[in-house]
Amino acid sequence: xxxxxxxxxxxxxxxxxxxxxxxxxxxxxxxxxxxxxxxxxxxxxxxxxxxxxxxxxxxxxxxxxxxxxxxxxxxxxxxxxxxxxxxxxxxxxxxxxxxxxxxxxxxxxxxxxxxxxxxxxxxxxxxxxxxxxxxxxxxxxxxxxxxxxxxxxxxxxxxxxxxxxxxxxxxxxxxxxxxxxxxxxxxxxxxxxxxxxxxxxxxxxxxxxxxxxxxxxxxxxxxxxxxxxxxxxxxxxxxxxxxxxxxxxxxxxxxxxxxxxxxxxxxxxxxxxxxxxxxxxxxxxxxxxxxxxxxxxxxxxxxxxxxxxxxxxxxxxxxxxxxxxxxxxxxxxxxxxxxxxxxxxxxxxxxxxxxxxxxxxxxxxxxxxxxxxxxxxxxxxxxxxxxxxxxxxxx
Numbered sequence: 001x002x003x004x005x006x007x008x009x010x011x012x013x014x015x016x017x018x019x020x021x022x023x024x025x026x027x028x029x030x031x032x033x034x035x036x037x038x039x040x041x042x043x044x045x046x047x048x049x050x051x052x053x054x055x056x057x058x059x060x061x062x063x064x065x066x067x068x069x070x071x072x073x074x075x076x077x078x079x080x081x082x083x084x085x086x087x088x089x090x091x092x093x094x095x096x097x098x099x100x101x102x103x104x105x106x107x108x109x110x111x112x113x114x115x116x117x118x119x120x121x122x123x124x125x126x127x128x129x130x131x132x133x134x135x136x137x138x139x140x141x142x143x144x145x146x147x148x149x150x151x152x153x154x155x156x157x158x159x160x161x162x163x164x165x166x167x168x169x170x171x172x173x174x175x176x177x178x179x180x181x182x183x184x185x186x187x188x189x190x191x192x193x194x195x196x197x198x199x200x201x202x203x204x205x206x207x208x209x210x211x212x213x214x215x216x217x218x219x220x221x222x223x224x225x226x227x228x229x230x231x232x233x234x235x236x237x238x239x240x241x242x243x244x245x246x247x248x249x250x251x252x253x254x255x256x257x258x259x260x261x262x263x264x265x266x267x268x269x270x271x272x273x274x275x276x277x278x279x280x281x282x283x284x285x286x287x288x289x290x291x292x293x294x295x296x297x298x299x300x301x302x303x304x305x306x307x308x309x310x311x312x313x314x315x316x317x318x319x320x321x322x323x324x325x326x327x328x329x330x331x332x333x334x335x336x337x338x339x340x341x342x343x344x345x346x347x348x349x350x351x352x353x354x355x356x357x358x359x360x361x362x363x364x365x366x367x368x369x370x371x372x373x374x375x376x377x378x379x380x381x382x383x384x385x386x387x388x389x390x391x392x393x394x395x
Contacts, residue, residue, distance in 0.1 A: 343362060
């Protein structure tokens with residue numbers, strides 16, 4: 001064990017790659033009012049962690065926490081304006097689970113009791129032993145990683161159940177759609193034959209024209225059912241998705257007041273896909289974005305390659321993926337709607353005579369799942385909504 005004081009980074013010999021990689025993903029807030037101490041330990045802390053945010057007192061630290069949402073907080077106790085424990089109390093109200101490490105002196109027993117009552121995760125006594133401080137950070141990081149793993153296992157379990165239900169529903173939808181379209185063809189054929197024998201200006205002819213119009217809408221619904229039920233994996237071909245992504249969105253925005261911007265950091269990856277199905281996904285998302293910006297705005301597309309590991313918090317198998325995103329500057333998505341937007345027939349629009357309302361995003365979700373990928377949505381802080389799509393790279 002090292003003596004009290006500051007030690008060099010090279011002294012940490014038992015620092016394994018798993019811990020090292022995870023710490024590099026984290027953001028740590030370090031609050032210390034003494035400038036020399038803050039500078040000394042900031043240099044030490046920047047080595048193992050991804051991002052270090054520093055603050056000179058509790059008020060500044062609380063502001064930094066709200067702005068940056070760090071993963072771990074390290075704070076001194078005795079500080080001007082707001083002391084470390086008062087700041088920790090406010091932070092606990094914002095995020096009850098974020099790990100907090102406090103730095104205290106042996107004689108500050110009353111502060112230590114307050115810290116225990118606040119549920120402070122770790123404490124380090126002065127003079128600070130940098131080895132012990134690092135051990136506290138490492139324990140907090142390992143706890144966070146374990147919680148992420150549990151969450152990931154839970155999400156993957158839910159995804160597996162959804163996939164099983166999806167296959168059952170898909171089989172049912174395929175059979176219903178086939179019978180449905182057979183009946184529709186008969187209705188459409190009889191209506192057309194009847195119209196041929198009537199005066200085009202008669203009321204009966206007008207009624208039959210309405211029947212044929214309804215047939216067209218019903219046919220579109222039947223097509224959606226078939227897409228839900230078809231097993232199309234054997235027909236997928238490898239190709240480049242970003243050009244299709246951009247073209248499908250441009251076709252929807254043509255003549256609209258919405259400006260399109262594009263950042264494709266990596267469009268040279270082959271993805272196995274069905275062009276008409278992905279085109280339907282991209283067109284649907286662009287249409288939703290256009291409806292959210294009736295007076296104009298900006299729609300931003302990105303495409304880049306990502307490598308997912310077992311430690312990423314996405315319910316996808318580890319491997320290489322193409323990550324597509326579509327961000328608009330519209331009205332955004334209320335938090336209470338986000339868990340429901342991919343549910344069939346969920347819509348925030350006023351229900352009217354339009355058939356199939358609330359099916360487009362459910363269909364997008366089904367198509368992306370059938371491609372082995374994932375689609376999700378979020379509201380962005382500056383306003384608007386962002387849709388993410390991950391598609392596995394073809395082997």
